[in-house]
Amino acid sequence: MRKLFFVLFTATVAVSAWSQKDSDNLVFVKGGTFQNLQSSYYGKGITIPDFYVGKYEVTQKEWTEIMGSNPSKFKGDNMPVQMVTWYEAIDYCNKRSTKEHLKPYYDIDKVKKDPNNECERDDLKWTVTTNAGAGGYRLPTEAEWEYAAGGGQMSKSYTYSGANTVDKVAWYWKNSGDAELTGFWNWPAIEKNNGKAKPVGGKEPNELGLYDMSGNVREWCWEWYRDPDANGNIVRAPAHGSMRLWKGGSWMGGDFCCELSFRAGYEPNFRGSDQGLRVCRSK
Amino acid sequence: MKEQKLFGKGLLLGSACAFLFSVTQQVNAGTGTDHGFFWSLFVSGGSANISFPSAGQFAGNYAITWSNVGDVVGGKGWQTGSTHSIGYNCGSINGFNNFSVYGWTTGPLIEYYICEMGSVASGGVIDTISSDGHNYNFYKHQQINQPSIQGNATFWQYLDNWGGSSTGANHSVTTANHINNWKSHGGQGFGAFNYQILATEAFGNRSGSVNATVWGE
Numbered sequence: 151m152r153k154l155f156f157v158l159f160t161a162t163v164a165v166s167a168w169s170q171k172d173s174d175n176l177v178f179v180k181g182g183t184f185q186n187l188q189s190s191y192y193g194k195g196i197t198i199p200d201f202y203v204g205k206y207e208v209t210q211k212e213w214t215e216i217m218g219s220n221p222s223k224f225k226g227d228n229m230p231v232q233m234v235t236w237y238e239a240i241d242y243c244n245k246r247s248t249k250e251h252l253k254p255y256y257d258i259d260k261v262k263k264d265p266n267n268e269c270e271r272d273d274l275k276w277t278v279t280t281n282a283g284a285g286g287y288r289l290p291t292e293a294e295w296e297y298a299a300g301g302g303q304m305s306k307s308y309t310y311s312g313a314n315t316v317d318k319v320a321w322y323w324k325n326s327g328d329a330e331l332t333g334f335w336n337w338p339a340i341e342k343n344n345g346k347a348k349p350v351g352g353k354e355p356n357e358l359g360l361y362d363m364s365g366n367v368r369e370w371c372w373e374w375y376r377d378p379d380a381n382g383n384i385v386r387a388p389a390h391g392s393m394r395l396w397k398g399g400s401w402m403g404g405d406f407c408c409e410l411s412f413r414a415g416y417e418p419n420f421r422g423s424d425q426g427l428r429v430c431r432s433k
Numbered sequence: 434m435k436e437q438k439l440f441g442k443g444l445l446l447g448s449a450c451a452f453l454f455s456v457t458q459q460v461n462a463g464t465g466t467d468h469g470f471f472w473s474l475f476v477s478g479g480s481a482n483i484s485f486p487s488a489g490q491f492a493g494n495y496a497i498t499w500s501n502v503g504d505v506v507g508g509k510g511w512q513t514g515s516t517h518s519i520g521y522n523c524g525s526i527n528g529f530n531n532f533s534v535y536g537w538t539t540g541p542l543i544e545y546y547i548c549e550m551g552s553v554a555s556g557g558v559i560d561t562i563s564s565d566g567h568n569y570n571f572y573k574h575q576q577i578n579q580p581s582i583q584g585n586a587t588f589w590q591y592l593d594n595w596g597g598s599s600t601g602a603n604h605s606v607t608t609a610n611h612i613n614n615w616k617s618h619g620g621q622g623f624g625a626f627n628y629q630i631l632a633t634e635a636f637g638n639r640s641g642s643v644n645a646t647v648w649g650e
Binding site for chain 2: 271332333334335336337338339340341342368377380382399400402403407414416420423424425
């Protein structure tokens with residue numbers, strides 16, 4: 151009996167330790183309405199439920215442990231994974247969920263072409279649907295991303311995630327290379343200055359303790375992206391499209407991309423040395 | 434478009450006072466503001482320098498000289514562009530490839546050129562517009578998964594090509610005419626303004642110089 155108790159106790163401690171270690175890189179985000187005055191969602195009456203979000207962008211170590219290979223251009227265990235398509239990001243979420251005995255959030259049909267996918271350059275067009283209520287890893291929605299980047303209920307209404315000065319919190323084209331660049335964005339200058347992604351967590355965190363939500367690599371979100379309409383109105387979560395949404399800006403792009411309200415899209419099957427992801431989970 | 438080395442792949446502008454700023458074999462030249470304008474100079478290979486010899490009298494004045502450059506782009510302009518008309522006077526220019534109003538928009542992401550001297554022509558002509566007393570051919574060119582001010586992206590370049598301007602006289606670029614035509618016939622609409630400058634580019638081991646003044650009208 152004592153032996154059994156000892157075994158059970160040891161196993162419980164081990165599982166608890168594993169869970170604790172695993173959850174170390176997930177931050178609990180208390181839900182509510184948008185407090186950040188700079189958010190494009192502020193005052194829109196939208197309430198975000200509680201959820202968990204990655205403290206860091208998914209690192210190459212985390213990616214390789216799940217996917218078995220590392221597609222990144224700029225290598226390093228503690229660097230954010232890059233060169234991942236939206237499809238691979240979705241696949242990663244499910245495989246990581248399975249490994250951690252969580253119910254996968256996505257149903258992925260790699261054969262059936264998604265009729266809502268209008269991207270002429272996309273030769274995959276997987277059909278991806280969600281399992282509402284599943285506790286597995288997933289990509290954040292734009293609203294969740296912006297809520298977390300804006301500091302949630304602890305928001306200080308910063309323009310960037312964690313500061314009003316971009317250099318405090320973000321790696322972007324001016325500060326991601328050998329020397330500080332100035333002036334207008336210039337790709338030859340960035341390239342010759344060895345601009346690149348940086349190890350995660352190298353800048354100051356935001357109000358919730360999240361790192362690199364502004365800059366380093368752009369982060370895939372769930373929704374389709376569409377440019378504003380002819381009157382400049384934002385089109386949120388269209389039912390179909392040709393690009394998936396990203397947020398946060400990157401080491402390659404301008405400071406304006408690092409503003410938490412900035413939004414743009416990228417073909418779901420494209421790879422970029424500035425494109426990565428951050429996972430989240432429902433509570 | 435890549436082969437043409439248009440400053441689409443970058444154009445640094447920057448700051449300064451009215452003193453000479455020299456760069457040799459550098460990728461990041463000086464930059465900042467001078468008399469209320471942003472300026473920047475980028476050079477890859479060879480050498481180049483920028484100065485503001487008459488900026489005390491004409492705020493938008495700048496002069497650039499270059500020697501055996503792989504690529505040099507420089508000029509003066511605005512951090513956030515607009516539909517304002519742009520005036521310029523190019524006192525002298527030689528050894529260059531194009532002299533253009535250049536800028537970006539986001540949402541949609543578009544890189545645009547209004548070429549006053551030299552050429553940025555590429556691909557087929559969409560249409561021709563008449564503005565400021567002459568005709569521009571409108572070319573469109575798509576960049577797929579290429580570096581941009583937003584990072585890697587697929588975007589259109591809108592290229593209005595005239596090239597027949599002259600030195601030693603005041604000229605106007607009624608930017609709104611170009612933008613309205615792009616909105617009507619470009620097929621992508623037109624987004625929010627990012628930076629907008631009057632720039633000169635030279636490449637292919639050329640040597641030369643430009644002395645020009647830009648202003649908003």
